[in-house]
Amino acid sequence: MARYGMVFDLRRCIGCNACVIGCKQENSLPDGMFFTRTLSEEYGVYPAVGRVYIPTLCNQCEDAPCEKVCPSGATYTRDDGIVMVDADLCIGCSSCAVACPYDQRSQVDKDLFEHGLFGTDELTPFEKDGYQRFVPGTIVKCDFCSERVDAGLDPACVVTCPTDARIFGDLDDPDSKVSELIRERNGKPPMPELKTRPKVFYID
Amino acid sequence: MNDPQPVQNSLKSGRWIRSTCKMCLHSCGTVIHITDDGIINKIEGDPENLSNNGKLCPKGNAAIMRHYDPNRFKQPMKRTNPKKGPSEDPMWEPISWDEAFEITAREIKKSLDEDPRKILPSLEDFQKFNIWVWPLAFGNFNCFQSGGTMCGGAYHPTNGYIHSAFAAANDVKHCNYWINNGTGDGFSSHLHAAAQSNWVANARIDRGMRCVTVEPRLSTSAAKSEEWVPIRPATDRHFALGLCHVMVEENLVDYKFLRKDTNAPYLVGPDGYFVRNAEEKIYVWDSVENRAKLWDDPTIQKLALEGTFEVDGKECKPAFQRFRDILDECSPEEMEKITTVPAETTRRIAREFFAAADIGATIEIDGRTMPLRPAAYNYYRGAQGRKMGFQANHAFKMVNFLVGNIDAPGGHMGVTLDDQWVDKSHVAPGENGMMMPNPHQLGPVPPFAYPPNTYHLMDYFPVGVHPPHLNLEVFLNPGKYGVEFEPDVMVICHSNPLWAMQGPREGWFKFMASMRFIVVSDIIPTETTQWADIILPSHGALESWNMTMIEPPHTEGMCMRQPATEPLHDTKSEEDIFYELSERLGILEAYNGVLNMAQGLDHKPELMLEPDKKYTDKEIADRKGRLWNDKGIDWYKDNCAVTERRSDKWYRPWEGMRLHFYIEDMLHQRDQLKKKMEEHNVPFRNEWHWDDYSPLPTTRLDPVHEEPEEYNLFGMFFKDIQLNFGESIGNPWINDIVYRDPVHIALMLNPKTAASEGLKAGDIVRVESPYGKIYGRIGTSEGWHPDALGVSNSLSRVNIQHKGVPHAGGHFNDMLPYDLRNTDAVTGQPETVCRVKITKLDDWPAGLKEGLTVYDLVDDIQKPGKGGRH
């Protein structure tokens, strides 16, 4: 069984947000909701100033604090390491959202689906079709596009990223691109001090 | 997990079709997923398309939201509110297509019969040149579209002279040292943003290509480059001349290339023209025999590039020496006073650039041994959008000339607009061993006439791209330019001139109000549709056919667009609309004639359009596909026709012809125009800036540097990949990312500049230029040159009938000039930087107070519970 992970190449990422919109497209996310974001951070003082673009998403932690606090068993980890939320079991208590140190979980708010993306109080056919997946009140987050992964496809944000800054693969396979990059370019997980053991790594 | 039905859109039951993106003018290959219920629910890049390699930029990813936009025009409509104004509700009334065509044809016909010059077209669907050329069917050269102004007014003609091509790009496959000046190429904008970002990222990471970005702001390109060189706005030409100075002074030059492949050795007389014999053949100087010879004399031993000589009693110098003379004034120390770039930085970059160019190296590609010059200087709008735009372009090209990288592997390459047919060549031999200059990349320009036949004075820009801003100059100065007609009908298609045009809106509003009739074909409401009398709603890009490939840097071919669904609304294709109008106006035969020529269909006679037939978008697309590779439209549904550009079409296609290092044609054009203006007693001829016509770039300052002192800062405009090419704002997915990005939600200043102006982030201000004003809110960032005020393209819209488009407090373009003083007399390119002063206000002025602006929306997003949701 594979153990999926993602590498973000900070030298490649241009902060274009194609990934963010690609994810919204793939997952029919309502206005203001994100499963992935690309942050931008400026540093230094003119003229010695720089900016780094930092993609973020659910880190699919091995020791997932969200999973530990979930009282209903809705949050669980698949055999391939992807952390999932079962909407049927989720009671919407938000404990997991509070527990996630990376702020990667959102609660599905009913009113998000009422105004529609265009704020006209009507839904486009795209929204009508796509919003059916959401159960109001429950918690949602990135699941590495688990259905795509099951179908042998890369996640939506990965395939669209113009610079190939997002690399997806099997962390257990030493020959996979992700393993190679983590090894050769010293991949670092976000906030390692929290000991959540993320399956997401940054290289620069 | 209990649900057997997939919830991810790309996996739902449905089908995938191949098509082409049209969220910008370029043409990334796409695959579109349509559910069994007929809903378009996912668009991805076509992995088989070698240009974009399966990638899409954020705009390409947001195309579905344009398709399902409830603000779209859903049927033909006529205005019932006779009052027109920026905030007048047109009070649309739905009408039938027949009535819409009847009214439109009737109103256009009145002007067509009276004087066809009274028709003012703005046809700007960049993927459908078949619509652009429509006015030629009645001999009309007017132009109200912004392509020239806001794009590359001076850029395209210069590329036409230097590469005989429309655009230019660095050869990413071999380049190792990439200078980006005032362009986001490879990072955020310009040619094929999604595709180029992929190619450039691979070159940077896999090959270690070094990037240097010269720009007033820490753009994406600057942020990702090894080096950001902040520069004072509107001084890029001087930076390039400083580089050239160092290169020439320190012999960092590919002299072999200049001697063999350019006209740099040709002798120039005191009048600036080449020295010719009685048969018009040009002289050069053989420095071994120390005498003049004709350029093609087989006994030439060594061509002189430097020195002063005498031929036929005339003092003359090689063109290269003329450039040297100009460079004498361009020491990096002198240029630093203008650009603020430290002289040492300029010297170092010149040396690094030369070292990377690896003069002498060669490479074999497809059996041809060519120079390998893996260093190139690339630039675009930000650097070339100057009053002296032609000279600016030429200066940047000179940096490339000096290392011999023009169209060489690793170097700076010409990029064609649309290849049309497989064996079409874009270069041709010209006189005296030189390549034929080809500045008219967008088709024919009108011949000289006085009184003028065009309202925007295109009659006087023999090598230019249309200067549409001059419509306002002429309109506001009646009589001055001798125009004997007044435009009274506007025909607009996929164009938003009221947004894109520079010059104050108040002036443009008067211009719009002076029209008797305005018809607009578009898909969503814009600043311009607000003024229409009739709306002819067209199909969106996911409902129509097309065939083109616009400006692909590294690939060639055709990209087919096909409908993913039936039209959602009662719309028509642009082809249906313009064919129907042509028939009703009695110009059908002429239109088909123009199309046969402009589309290159006459190249394959069997594809030519019959004079009296109307064609659908599909039939036109089918012909363009067959013109390229003899395959019909069905073939394109299953196959991708995009391949890597053949090396003989990409690398040195001009081999054997000398390139125009020295653009002598400037003088021909100047003198012919002067002569005609004299002959016709053109009253404004003494106002014409003849100095702009120069065969070599000079150090003369653009007039933006001579504005009154009180305008102490330089206002500049910028875009990033989310906002490229056209109105992306209003698309909810685009809004959702743009209005969270600090550089796109405030008027940007360096914090030190803000402090010295007594300002801090969050202050409400009025910004004034000598030409107009805007309102906004200040933001600060260390990533700005202290002399610059930066305004994002996201802050350029006003309240319109599209609910997703918020008011930004005015448009940067309002502050730009529209007069001759700020227009390149060669190409028509207007100045796109302005001098500004900032005044702090206590509150928003009336009209912007009611929580209506972008800034209110931004505040709302940043409230906890909305923006915090992630």
Ligand code: SF4
């Ligand atoms: S699509 Fe790629 S380059 Fe663009 S922001 Fe996302 S990770 Fe970065």
Ligand code: SF4
């Ligand atoms: S992996 Fe899928 S769900 Fe997660 S951020 Fe990327 S596109 Fe969104």
Ligand code: SF4
């Ligand atoms: S670069 Fe242009 S054509 Fe390509 S995906 Fe983006 S909008 Fe579409």
